[in-house]
Amino acid sequence: MAKKKPASTPEPDDAVIQVRGVTAVIGETPVLAKVSFKAREGQAVKLLGANGAGKTTLLRVLAGTLKPATGTALVGGYPADEKDPSFRALVTALIGPPPLAHNLTLSEHFALMGLSWGLSTEEAIGRGGRVLDAFGVGALASRFPHELSSGQQQMAALALTLTRPADIILLDEPEQRLDADRVGVLAALLEEERDDGATLVVASHSVALREALTGPTVTLTEVRTSHAD
Numbered sequence: 001m002a003k004k005k006p007a008s009t010p011e012p013d014d015a016v017i018q019v020r021g022v023t024a025v026i027g028e029t030p031v032l033a034k035v036s037f038k039a040r041e042g043q044a045v046k047l048l049g050a051n052g053a054g055k056t057t058l059l060r061v062l063a064g065t066l067k068p069a070t071g072t073a074l075v076g077g078y079p080a081d082e083k084d085p086s087f088r089a090l091v092t093a094l095i096g097p098p099p100l101a102h103n104l105t106l107s108e109h110f111a112l113m114g115l116s117w118g119l120s121t122e123e124a125i126g127r128g129g130r131v132l133d134a135f136g137v138g139a140l141a142s143r144f145p146h147e148l149s150s151g152q153q154q155m156a157a158l159a160l161t162l163t164r165p166a167d168i169i170l171l172d173e174p175e176q177r178l179d180a181d182r183v184g185v186l187a188a189l190l191e192e193e194r195d196d197g198a199t200l201v202v203a204s205h206s207v208a209l210r211e212a213l214t215g216p217t218v219t220l221t222e223v224r225t226s227h228a229d
């Protein structure tokens with residue numbers, strides 16, 4: 001007869017992302033209602049919720065830029081903390097526009113990003129350029145950021161985010177300002193990353209993008225604030 005496991009033995013768990021009872025507060029304002037979910041390697045978690053439900057806030061917690069008020073967020077086995085280089089080495093994120101230098105071309109941004117994460121200049125320019133090519137805007141690689149339309153800026157930001165290798169990809173409304181065809185291209189690029197073993201968390205208002213991604217949906221509900229009479 002099999003021995004009964006002691007109660008303290010942890011169950012084997014292959015989750016890359018484990019969010020347990022996480023809430024968030026900014027100042028004294030609750031901004032994220034309690035949420036728990038897990039994601040395994042090669043899954044794309046789709047974050048769903050009305051405006052203000054806390055999707056960006058949860059992504060900030062996962063990116064380690066906002067500490068949860070309660071609960072734990074383990075990402076790649078680490079408590080999410082942007083100050084921890086081991087954690088940062090695993091995670092690439094696009095949450096709001098990335099800081100860009102006005103006097104560096106997109107290719108030069110890719111090279112700089114690659115240099116920071118152990119790629120050769122050639123590899124980095126190749127990886128960023130591949131994303132631009134997929135969007136059909138490879139010629140933009142030699143432009144400065146201020147020479148781009150708003151949709152092109154979004155494609156450049158996505159290319160920069162995907163230039164560096166990462167096990168975990170966090171994206172906040174990556175479809176914003178992209179036309180319908182480009183949303184399809186984006187879905188294909190993200191599915192390719194997922195097929196290669198990346199774990200993604202994507203907040204999106206695009207039904208088309210959410211339907212194209214393979215993985216569970218996590219629906220956030222707005223924080224209920226009680227008003228004193």
Ligand SMILES: Nc1ncnc2c1ncn2[C@@H]1O[C@H](COP(=O)(O)OP(=O)(O)OP(=O)(O)O)[C@@H](O)[C@H]1O
Binds near residue numbers: 049052055057058
């Ligand atoms: N700096 C801040 N100070 C106070 N409250 C904030 C701050 N930033 C965000 N909030 C609040 O936190 C809540 C969650 O915002 P968040 O941006 O995470 O929502 P969201 O689900 O991403 O919304 P959307 O779909 O509109 O992008 C909202 O009620 C918002 O007003």
